[in-house]
Amino acid sequence: DDSGKFGLGREATPAEVAAWDIDIRPDGQGLPVGSGNVLDGEELYTNACAVCHGDFGEGVGRWPVLAGGHDTLTHERPEKTIGSYWPYLSTVYDYVRRAMPYGDARSLSDDDVYAITAYLLYLNDIVLDEDFVLSNENFLEIRLPNERNFTPDDRDQEPFYAAKTEPCMTDCKDGPVQITMRARILDVTPGTVDDDAAAGVGGVD
Amino acid sequence: DDSGKFGLGREATPAEVAAWDIDIRPDGQGLPVGSGNVLDGEELYTNACAVCHGDFGEGVGRWPVLAGGHDTLTHERPEKTIGSYWPYLSTVYDYVRRAMPYGDARSLSDDDVYAITAYLLYLNDIVLDEDFVLSNENFLEIRLPNERNFTPDDRDQEPFYAAKTEPCMTDCKDGPVQITMRARILDVTPGTVDDDAAAGVGGVD
Amino acid sequence: GAALATGALPAAARAEGDPLITEIQDWNRYLGEGVQARPYGTPSQFESHVVRRDVEWLTASTESSVNFTPLHELDGIITPNGLCFERHHGGIAEINPADHRLMINGLVDRQMVFTMEDLMRFPRENRVYFLECAANSGMEWRGAQLNGCQYTHGMIHCVVYTGVPLKLILEEAGLKTNAKWLMPEGADASAMTRSVPMEKALDDCLVAFKMNGEALRPEQGYPLRLVVPGWEGNMWVKWLRRIEVGDEPWHHREETSKYTDLLETGKARRFTWVMDPKSVITSPSPQAPVRHGKGPMVISGVAWSGNGRITRVDVSIDGGRNWQTARIDGPSLPKAMHRFYLDIDWDGSDLLLQSRAMDENGYFQPTKNELRAARGENSIYHNNSIQTWYVQADGTVENVEVG
Amino acid sequence: GAALATGALPAAARAEGDPLITEIQDWNRYLGEGVQARPYGTPSQFESHVVRRDVEWLTASTESSVNFTPLHELDGIITPNGLCFERHHGGIAEINPADHRLMINGLVDRQMVFTMEDLMRFPRENRVYFLECAANSGMEWRGAQLNGCQYTHGMIHCVVYTGVPLKLILEEAGLKTNAKWLMPEGADASAMTRSVPMEKALDDCLVAFKMNGEALRPEQGYPLRLVVPGWEGNMWVKWLRRIEVGDEPWHHREETSKYTDLLETGKARRFTWVMDPKSVITSPSPQAPVRHGKGPMVISGVAWSGNGRITRVDVSIDGGRNWQTARIDGPSLPKAMHRFYLDIDWDGSDLLLQSRAMDENGYFQPTKNELRAARGENSIYHNNSIQTWYVQADGTVENVEVG
Ligand code: HEC
Ligand code: HEC
Ligand SMILES: [Ca+2]
Ligand SMILES: [Ca+2]
Ligand SMILES: [Ca+2]
Ligand SMILES: [Ca+2]
Ligand SMILES: [Ca+2]
Ligand SMILES: [Ca+2]
Ligand SMILES: [Co+2]
Ligand SMILES: [Co+2]
Missing domain, CATH: 3.90.420.10 (Oxidoreductase, molybdopterin-binding domain)
Structure with a gap:
């Protein structure tokens, strides 16, 4: 096992692996040693995050909402937040550490990220204690409410896929087909409407 | 025969066909009614052509040579001109009418082209009489000397194609292969040599 | 394509012909730009409308956003690199x-x-x-x-x-x-x-x-x-x-x-990775209306499936009541786009155009309502349902749904 | 490709590692340009050397001239539109x-x-x-x-x-x-x-x-x-x-x-219309020298024939004495380019690289001397003979002919 078949590339140094191996898994793999509390998190969040995500995680304008939305998943406009939708807390730590604040990624210390994560738990009513301290030691104790609502991909059980029948070719509907909805009624196509007027009617996430 | 299968397009008007149907064939098809003589041709040529092709069709710099080159076709540097190489006079008329003078195509009258063609015959020693008049009536009497030297494509008779054998795979040559020529000796690659210094060593025609 | 003239001539000009033919045009007379004017070439000035476009209201910032491939301007199965959506x-x-x-x-x-x-x-x-x-x-x-x-x-x-x-x-x-x-x-x-x-x-x-x-x-x-x-x-x-x-x-x-x-x-x-069979008619479509009248019309579109090759694409001109199998043209490669055509003789009446792709897994596209019945309306992702375009007699085309 | 670093680290840095890894780079921290900065995209600034090039001495004016596709920078069988020779x-x-x-x-x-x-x-x-x-x-x-x-x-x-x-x-x-x-x-x-x-x-x-x-x-x-x-x-x-x-x-x-x-x-x-089978090794080649030392080397090239599909490409590393059949990869379509590869373990010694294409008509490329014996040296057109590249131990590559 000294080298691969081609002998290409070189071994990574421990410092190199440490520099890039920043990912966290739900089982805690990757969590750095450290801690942070809700109040420190609030301060960090207010300075670095609130401008986009709102003081209470409610989202400013079209920037992402981070808190709230409890029990909205079956509504017409579900609000998918850390508290209402995300299955694992590890994802919060991982994502904030790798990608936030937007435009200045990788600028937070590990303890900063613990503190912000603690504050995001607080904003989502998952911890209620202002003095709560999140650390690598108690991290796995926190479970997010929606964890059990994720299921594997079972699209192959949906009737149109499961059937595997030849589709209808002739006289597939009774009588002439009626138009039931027209894009022109709610026209949000660029060039036809003011962008701001259209905001919020749909989205790619 | 009223319209095609798709009924697309429209019939061309006679004026439209006349405007674009400018091509000439060796059998004279396409030749316009008209005429021109060597002396008029000389004047036209001197004004509109000689700057590139030279007073005697010898070519200025790298611009094409139009006359001379007799009996050079088997030489190391054959000179392929109207007189030495071209099979048909109709090609001269056609090409000058459609494409010359370079940069001001379609600017010559039909009679101008007859006159210039007559002059090019004169420069190529195919007509010797300064008073020669070329017209649609005597055009087919002129034959270019190299006409009979064009043959059909018989590449399929060349040994490597005719054989259709499997090529050699192993020990195809005796002993190590020797380099017989190196591009570096005569390096005319752009960036490695002054373009002018390289001029004339080869060409795409 | 760029705006295209119809080629119909005003009556007065008809005897003589189209001046674009009877008069010598500049590009037929004067030299154009030479080689090396464009060491890396770009499209014609007359194609400047063929670009990726975004929908500004979708996102808060362009750095985390999307724009879209102009499918209605393309043909075949290859997307030019400059037009691949971002x-x-x-x-x-x-x-x-x-x-x-x-x-x-x-x-x-x-x-x-x-x-x-x-x-x-x-x-x-x-x-x-x-x-x-x-x-x-x-x-x-x-x-x-x-x-x-x-x-x-x-x-x-x-x-x-x-x-x-x-x-x-x-x-x-x-x-x-x-x-x-x-x-x-x-x-x-x-x-x-x-x-x-x-x-x-x-x-x-x-x-x-x-x-x-x-x-x-x-x-x-x-x-x-x-x-x-x-x-x-x-x-x-x-x-x-x-x-x-x-x-x-x-x-x-x-x-x-x-x-x-x-x-x-x-x-x-979660982990819904495969992109199921899908297709769309790219022309006619709302951005590619029918500029000619009745007669020959090329209905063209693209189909694809993450399950492998597309085996068949059916096209309907009456909103899904009757279907005809389209001609797949060009390479048919697994997990690649496929190009299909249906060449019709348009009688000038309204059309409700749909296409329906099938893949080698035996899957075909569901209708919009079939997909909603199975998933609701909040899935955001994996909407591979059948699209309808409403072509009106005047050639305009609109995105509609049908019952 | 653009100049590529070897990845070998100076001894002092070795324990810590490559600063390109151990230090956070700007592109990993700050936002880049957003969507719609480039409605019609162009290649990276680091690819600006990948362009069509001409040979000025060939012609009297650029309007009647030619430039050349940078084959040595391309892979696969498709030429990007901006790089198609003019x-x-x-x-x-x-x-x-x-x-x-x-x-x-x-x-x-x-x-x-x-x-x-x-x-x-x-x-x-x-x-x-x-x-x-x-x-x-x-x-x-x-x-x-x-x-x-x-x-x-x-x-x-x-x-x-x-x-x-x-x-x-x-x-x-x-x-x-x-x-x-x-x-x-x-x-x-x-x-x-x-x-x-x-x-x-x-x-x-x-x-x-x-x-x-x-x-x-x-x-x-x-x-x-x-x-x-x-x-x-x-x-x-x-x-x-x-x-x-x-x-x-x-x-x-x-x-x-x-x-x-x-x-x-x-x-x-006259009327020699068909383009006979032909091929060339695009890498290594004089403009694409070998920048790595001995060990794995990808020999790659293109082959084509006007007679139809390419059925086989053989590659020689010893100037045509011995041949190995290369791997044709990607679509094999009639009258289209074919991409071939021979992956070798280079011992660092001089190579005389050649490729030889065969088409479905049973034709294969002649040597330069075979072609000259049949036609002389004045044909200008239809030179489809076998090309030789001389790769030296230092990785430089030269256009040569062999006996
Ligand atoms: C300048 C605006 C901005 C600032 C400041 C900012 N964010 Fe964000 N945030 C975004 C955007 C935009 C996204 C979505 C990015 C994408 O497309 O992936 C996002 C996504 C997120 C998400 C994921 C949301 C979801 O629903 O998937 C979290 C969590 C988050 N940010 C936390 C933070 C934290 C914590 C900070 C401060 C340390 C912060 N953000 C600062 C703009 C911002
Ligand atoms: C500004 C330069 C220029 C001028 C002026 C010019 N030519 Fe040319 N001529 C060219 C070039 C360049 C070509 C080759 C064009 C090409 O690539 O096809 C050419 C080609 C020709 C050829 C074909 C040569 C061959 O061997 O195939 C003929 C014949 C010819 N010119 C005649 C004329 C005549 C007659 C005139 C004047 C009425 C004229 N030319 C004016 C530049 C010129
Ligand atoms: Ca890891
Ligand atoms: Ca919002
Ligand atoms: Ca807009
Ligand atoms: Ca004609
Ligand atoms: Ca010359
Ligand atoms: Ca130069
Ligand atoms: Co998915
Ligand atoms: Co030929």
């Missing part, structure tokens, strides 16, 4: 290939670093694949909304990739026996990550450095991107700098908060 | 498609005029074809001259065309029984013409309006070009405005003065 999460990383590294770490015998030059020494493959964003057509779940296939279906492109089979790179590092998942990571400001099951990685994934013959474009991950054939575009990590090998998936933000499919029950599917 | 005889005609017309005249039932819009209503096809100028490698007849496959073999490109079968357009006009030849004509300042036999026209010629999915580029005949698969590029008339139908060939300038093949006897072959 989806970034932290803007376009501009990386000098000399500064780029690929690290393999985790459950391998040797944690390794490769330069671009190292990667160019592995055996390579060339494959044509479509890349579709799982959110393509996501704005249409609740109903017809955007007038143009560029907006409704334009988060797709299809190019030829040149790259190294991921399997070879993983074997070079040596996989441990408990290696079951991979986590590709990008070098951009979002440090994009996804979890990929080992089976897929060893099957047909490529680590690609070229698209359509030339280097990847910066918007598409130059100098290195992961190719995950037939699976949702978000997994095709751009600016690929690291692949961690593990025994469990990571459940990162792009596979929890995003790219999970919320059902009507409130449950959500 | 050959003009009167510069680039810039034509508004609304102003373009196609006339069919001569031996037809109805002499006709079509607008671009008319043509878009005919049934269409999509086909991948190479286009090679008959003069490609013409500068090498007398011996090794130019150091780079861009210059020796770069008058070729390969794209997907979308167009109307010429047969359909001719049938629309109605062919007379004595219709045996066609004369396509361009709208540019050279009003390019060639004679095409009817059999070919009715077989596989296309009147194309798109290449690689988008409109033809102006340099390639926008808005309309004739596609004459497998035959010499000069016949693929650009800016196509007229096709005359006749009973005899025209023997025009480009098929008499030019594109006839002068033999040693002084006789010249």
Whole structure:
């Protein structure tokens, strides 16, 4: 096992692996040693995050909402937040550490990220204690409410896929087909409407 | 025969066909009614052509040579001109009418082209009489000397194609292969040599 | 195409003919630009309308946003590199290939670093694949909304990739026996990550450095991107700098908060990777109305499936009551776009155009209502239902739904 | 590719690691440009060396000249539109498609005029074809001259065309029984013409309006070009405005003065249309030297034949003494480029690299001397002989000939 078949590339140094191996898994793999509390998190969040995500995680304008939305998943406009939708807390730590604040990624210390994560738990009513301290030691104790609502991909059980029948070719509907909805009624196509007027009617996430 | 299968397009008007149907064939098809003589041709040529092709069709710099080159076709540097190489006079008329003078195509009258063609015959020693008049009536009497030297494509008779054998795979040559020529000796690659210094060593025609 | 004249002549001109023919035009007389005026060429000035376009209201910032391939202007199965839709999460990383590294770490015998030059020494493959964003057509779940296939279906492109089979790179590092998942990571400001099951990685994934013959474009991950054939575009990590090998998936933000499919029950599917069969008629379509009258009309579109080849595309001109099998033309390659045509003789009456793709797995596209019945309207992703275009007698085309 | 670092670390840095990894880079931290910064994208700034190049001394003016595809920088079988070599005889005609017309005249039932819009209503096809100028490698007849496959073999490109079968357009006009030849004509300042036999026209010629999915580029005949698969590029008339139908060939300038093949006897072959099997190793090659030392080396190249598919490419590393059959990778389509690879473990010694293509007609490439023995050195066109690259231990590569 000294080298691969081609002998290409070189071994990574421990410092190199440490520099890039920043990912966290739900089982805690990757969590750095450290801690942070809700109040420190609030301060960090207010300075670095609130401008986009709102003081209470409610989202400013079209920037992402981070808190709230409890029990909205079956509504017409579900609000998918850390508290209402995300299955694992590890994802919060991982994502904030790798990608936030937007435009200045990788600028937070590990303890900063613990503190912000603690504050995001607080904003989502998952911890209620202002003095709560999140650390690598108690991290796995926190479970997010929606964890059990994720299921594997079972699209192959949906009737149109499961059937595997030849589709209808002739006289597939009774009588002439009626138009039931027209894009022109709610026209949000660029060039036809003011962008701001259209905001919020749909989205790619 | 009223319209095609798709009924697309429209019939061309006679004026439209006349405007674009400018091509000439060796059998004279396409030749316009008209005429021109060597002396008029000389004047036209001197004004509109000689700057590139030279007073005697010898070519200025790298611009094409139009006359001379007799009996050079088997030489190391054959000179392929109207007189030495071209099979048909109709090609001269056609090409000058459609494409010359370079940069001001379609600017010559039909009679101008007859006159210039007559002059090019004169420069190529195919007509010797300064008073020669070329017209649609005597055009087919002129034959270019190299006409009979064009043959059909018989590449399929060349040994490597005719054989259709499997090529050699192993020990195809005796002993190590020797380099017989190196591009570096005569390096005319752009960036490695002054373009002018390289001029004339080869060409795409 | 650019505005096209009809070629019908005003009566007075008819005897003489079209002046564009009877008069010598400048381009037929004077020299145009020479070679090397355009060392790297670009489209004609008359094609300046053929561009990627965005929908500004969709996102808060252009650096985390999307724009769309102008499908209605294209033909065949290859998307030109300059028109491949963009989806970034932290803007376009501009990386000098000399500064780029690929690290393999985790459950391998040797944690390794490769330069671009190292990667160019592995055996390579060339494959044509479509890349579709799982959110393509996501704005249409609740109903017809955007007038143009560029907006409704334009988060797709299809190019030829040149790259190294991921399997070879993983074997070079040596996989441990408990290696079951991979986590590709990008070098951009979002440090994009996804979890990929080992089976897929060893099957047909490529680590690609070229698209359509030339280097990847910066918007598409130059100098290195992961190719995950037939699976949702978000997994095709751009600016690929690291692949961690593990025994469990990571459940990162792009596979929890995003790219999970919320059902009507409130449950959500995760790891819905495959892009199911889908198609759209690109012409006529709202941005490509019918400018000619009745008579011959070329109905054309594209179809694709993450399950493999497209075996059949049916087209309806009456809103799905009757169907005709279209002609698939051009290469038919697995997990690549397919081009189809139906050449009709238009009688000038209103049309309700639909296309329905079938793949070699025996799957075909559901109707919009079938899909909603199965999933509700909140899934955002994987909307592969049948699209309807309403062609009116005047040639205008509108995005509609039918009963 | 752009200059590539070796990835070898200075001893001092080795313990810590490569700073490109251990230090956070700007592109991993700050946002890059957003979507719509580049509505029509272009290559990375680090690829600015990948361009068409000319050889100034070849021609008197750039408007009647040629430049060359950078084959050594490309992979796969598709040439990006911006890099397809240019050959003009009167510069680039810039034509508004609304102003373009196609006339069919001569031996037809109805002499006709079509607008671009008319043509878009005919049934269409999509086909991948190479286009090679008959003069490609013409500068090498007398011996090794130019150091780079861009210059020796770069008058070729390969794209997907979308167009109307010429047969359909001719049938629309109605062919007379004595219709045996066609004369396509361009709208540019050279009003390019060639004679095409009817059999070919009715077989596989296309009147194309798109290449690689988008409109033809102006340099390639926008808005309309004739596609004459497998035959010499000069016949693929650009800016196509007229096709005359006749009973005899025209023997025009480009098929008499030019594109006839002068033999040693002084006789010249005419109507040598087919491009015979040919190949070239694109990497390593003089412009793509070996920057790594011994060990794994990817030998890659392209092969093509006007007779149909390439069935086999053999590669020699010892100047033609011994051959190994290379791996053809990617689509294998008739009259299209084929990509081949031979992955070797280089021992660091000098190599004399050659490739030899075979086509489905059973033809294979002759050696340079075989070709000269048959034709002499004055043919200019149709030089499809085997190319040799001399790779030295230091990685430099030179164009040579061998005994
Ligand atoms: C300048 C605006 C901005 C600032 C400041 C900012 N964010 Fe964000 N945030 C975004 C955007 C935009 C996204 C979505 C990015 C994408 O497309 O992937 C996002 C996404 C997130 C998400 C994921 C949301 C979801 O639903 O998937 C979290 C969590 C988050 N940000 C936390 C933070 C934290 C914590 C900070 C401060 C340390 C912060 N953000 C600062 C703009 C901002
Ligand atoms: C500004 C330079 C220029 C001028 C002026 C010019 N030519 Fe040319 N001529 C050229 C070039 C360049 C070509 C080759 C064009 C090409 O690439 O097809 C050419 C080609 C020709 C050829 C074909 C040569 C061959 O061997 O195939 C003929 C005949 C010719 N010119 C005649 C004329 C005549 C007659 C005139 C004047 C009425 C004229 N030329 C004016 C530049 C010029
Ligand atoms: Ca890790
Ligand atoms: Ca909001
Ligand atoms: Ca807008
Ligand atoms: Ca004619
Ligand atoms: Ca000269
Ligand atoms: Ca130069
Ligand atoms: Co999915
Ligand atoms: Co030829």
